[in-house]
Amino acid sequence: MDEFPVVVVGAGPAGLAAAAHLLERGLRPLVLEAGAQAGAAVAQWHHVRLFSPWSELVDPAARRLLEAAGWSAPEADRHPTGAEWAAGYLVPLAGALGGHVRLGTRVVGVARRGRDRVVDAGRDGEPLTVHVATADGEERITARAVVDASGTWTSPNPLGGDGLPAVGERAAADRITYRVPDLAVEAERYAGRRIAIAGSGHSALTALVALADLAERHPGTHVTWLLRRGRVGNAFGGGEADQLPARGALGLRARAAVRAGHVEVVTGFRTATVEREDGRVVLVSQDGHRLDPVDEVVALTGFRPDHSWLSEVRLELDPVLGAPVRLAPLIDPNAHSCGSVQPHGANELRQPEPGVYLVGMKSYGRAPTFLALTGYEQVRSVVAEIAGDHEGAARVELVLPETGVCGGSGVFDAPTGGQSGGCCAPAPASAPASVAVLTLSAPPAR
Known part of the structure; x- marks a missing residue:
């Protein structure tokens, strides 16, 4: 399947970092972004200042790609706003990736070519197909792997206290x-x-x-x-x-x-x-x-992931968090704070459907307090696995800042x-x- 690209869904921090790592590995990325610009979701909270400084907001492979194109890094210890992060890093990174990024392209489905989710016969020998919608109509893209970095921004949790909209919430x-x-x-x-x-x-x-x-x-x-x-x-x-x-x-x-x-x-x-x-x-x-x-x-x-367009691939998700089952115990807010999250990568993020990975905010499901550093290490490991470097994929190192407020809604009764x-x-x-x-x-x- 080497002739097909690795499709990355979402031109946010994790998705663009994945593309940079794929290029370094000699693989062909294709980043599909529904918005009109790279970092479209980040741009919507442009007025909010990040907790992390610039030194923790730039992926290493992305930095190497940008610097080769003449990019100058911002002051390492300064905390940018969402607008500054998008304009100073995400948009230039998409520019450096050039034709590997397609904007205005919404992914509406992923499947195994010629096989729905139920069919076993001949499944392993077929590539993935990515169904997209653009201003010009529908299209299918054949892919060797799919890295879902689409995030959770478009799926905020409702006001209702039971996880569903309160009566009258939509009308108001x-x-x-x-x-x-x-x-x-x-x-x-x-x-x-x-x-x-x-x-x-x-x-x-x-x-x-x-x-x-x-x-x-x-x-x-x-x-x-x-x-x-x-x-x-x-x-x-x-x-x-x-x-x-x-x-x-x-x-x-x-x-x-x-x-x-x-x-x-x-x-x-x-x-x-x-x-x-x-x-x-x-x-x-x-x-x-x-x-x-x-x-x-x-x-x-809070937010929650949208798995609806992944309905025809085989996923194994935690029934509580909606995160990959191997990752969920490591990030469960009932048991873990940010600093106690164990190193994780391709092994925890893989799905029963070969070549399908959930990364970035979406990989955390409904768990809170995701950091950019987490996403960058995730995609480094996942790309190594896709490239066949299993040793590199398993060598995951991650140290996250500790805080007293990593618990989400799951612990408000504690x-x-x-x-x-x-x-x-x-x-x-x-x-x-x-x-x-x-x-x-x-x-x-x-």
Whole structure:
């Protein structure tokens, strides 16, 4: 099958890095990107600053390719925004890859040539076929292997607390966003309004800090932070102990915003219903607790992978996370933090369908806190395996920064050893036992 290219789905950080490694191995990559530019998903969160510095955001093989084309690396210790990462690295990298990258090409299916998922006979001797849709129509591309680096950006988790959209959530879509607001262009939408933020991850903290700053500048802006977990616990992250200082600083700023009174915290709240009321929306929890009406809802409850277009290839995925079964135990947020993720590569990412690999954010399924370094090491190993360098594929080395907030939604019910800084008032008598409205205050003078 050497005559066929290795198709890489997605021109994001992991996909473009895979293409760079394939070229170094003398293999022919073909990167298929649905968007109009490389890093199309990154460009959509252009206003958000990354936790990782430039030194951890450039793949080694990609760096060698770029430098050969005259590229100058940005300052290693600076933290870029999404826009800077896309413009300063991803777009130039796609340019260096030239005709190996096709934009405006959406993958709609992958199969074994002439065989559906059920057929065994003659399967091993056939290449893969990649079905794509473009502005000019449909096309089939024959491939020796498929590296799925399409990510999860297009599949945000819903606001509903059971993993499905809450009743009325779709009907209130004009009042709900699933992305961190860009207040440089959307300030009027939120200034002086009542806003609810749902979620406990880094995106939620980023939005919380931004909207709290807006509330300080625009009186009348009210921010309510909704947590499904029963207490704040470690939601503010590792703080000064975080090995990614920018990530730790974000948690400290979020804690300060709550203590300053710019944010009301409601714990134990799992949205069941979204109701319209006089142009606003009312969120109702599964146990009937109704919040005061809000003008806008920012739902930042994570992402999930879309496997629908892989339905005709044989996949072996974890039933909980939707990640490759060999990888899932290593990244399960119920048991692991970022720093305890073991080295992994082709062996953990391979599928029963030969030549099919899930890499990057998509490989983590619903597990949170994926880092670019993880994706770069994944694709290095996978490309070595495709090239027949099994020893190189097995030689996986990965060290990730430790943090106190790598748990995702799967651990929000877990008991915590104590409050994370400050002191919390007990739940008001009028609130259900499972819902607590908290106010964090500064520690008393000593």
